[in-house]
Amino acid sequence: MPADFPAWARVYAFFRRWPEHGLIAEFHDRLRGRVRERECHEAEPTAGIIDAQSVRAAATVPAASRGYDGGKKVPGRKRHIVTDALGLLLAVAVTAANIGDRDAAAGLLVLRRLHRDITLMWADGGYTGSVVGWCRDKLALTLEIVKRTDDMAGFVVLPRRCGRAHVRVADELPPLARDYETLPATSEAMIRWSMVTRMSRRLGRPRSAGRH
Numbered sequence: 001m002p003a004d005f006p007a008w009a010r011v012y013a014f015f016r017r018w019p020e021h022g023l024i025a026e027f028h029d030r031l032r033g034r035v036r037e038r039e040c041h042e043a044e045p046t047a048g049i050i051d052a053q054s055v056r057a058a059a060t061v062p063a064a065s066r067g068y069d070g071g072k073k074v075p076g077r078k079r080h081i082v083t084d085a086l087g088l089l090l091a092v093a094v095t096a097a098n099i100g101d102r103d104a105a106a107g108l109l110v111l112r113r114l115h116r117d118i119t120l121m122w123a124d125g126g127y128t129g130s131v132v133g134w135c136r137d138k139l140a141l142t143l144e145i146v147k148r149t150d151d152m153a154g155f156v157v158l159p160r161r162c163g164r165a166h167v168r169v170a171d172e173l174p175p176l177a178r179d180y181e182t183l184p185a186t187s188e189a190m191i192r193w194s195m196v197t198r199m200s201r202r203l204g205r206p207r208s209a210g211r212h
Contacts, residue, residue: 019189028192031199032088037089038203045084047120050105051128051144052080054097058180065072067098077179079191080104082111082121089195090115094184113193114176 001008018024033043054069057076068075074097080171082091093104105127112118116139125147135143181187 015189016186019185024189024192024196028089028196028199031196031203032090033082035088035199035202036084036086038087038207041086042117044117045090046117047122048082048084048090048111048115048118050080050082050108050121050123052078052101052104052126054078056178057097058178060180060182061099062182065096067096069097077184077187078104078110079187080107081191088199089192092185092188094179094191102129102131105131106134109135109139109141109143112141121143129148132208146196185187 001011005011036043036045054072054074055076055078056074057066061077066076067078069078076097078095078097078099080093080095080099080101081089083089091108094107095104103209105123109121120142121135122144123146125145127143128145132143132145135141179187181190
């Protein structure tokens with residue numbers, strides 16, 4: 001712990017208490033609105049991006065909440081994340097790595113009921129199938145699939161994608177490069193705190209010339 005912090009047990013008690021009362025999410029969401037307004041956008045987004053990232057899990061992660069992502073060849077957990085078009089976090093869920101993207105999407109995309117201005121969501125080919133129709137029929141949400149074509153080789157930035165914003169979130173702080181947390185909810189809280197740090201830095205930077 002930093003030298004000017006209280007004892008570890010006291011700090012951790014607050015860390016555990018704040019998510020239980022929704023304080024971290026509220027703090028995070030208010031900062032997100034401030035960042036969007038500073039960058040000349042409405043506080044509430046109208047579109048978003050959904051994606052997932054598999055990460056290795058440390059020995060402290062119990063077997064009940066870890067798995068193996070056969071596609072990425074990663075044993076551990078998967079972070080399912082929704083961002084706005086600026087790469088700012090809207091929703092996060094941490095699951096075992098063997099949970100498919102489409103299986104986790106339904107739980108994340110109910111954010112449409114919290115962010116009612118969102119009418120469009122972009123996703124990669126991992127989200128094709130019945131979830132597209134489900135979004136349209138149940139949430140009045142358009143899930144647009146952005147696919148690679150056969151003539152694309154190597155790394156290609158696809159149109160209307162978030163530019164791997166969720167990966168930058170996960171790698172912003174060294175402890176988030178690997179999942180060490182016993183509880184998935186604690187991992188989710190760490191990701192939100194990482195975003196709080198990023199947004200605070202963005203708000204602390206001088207405005208660019210020409211910005212209103």
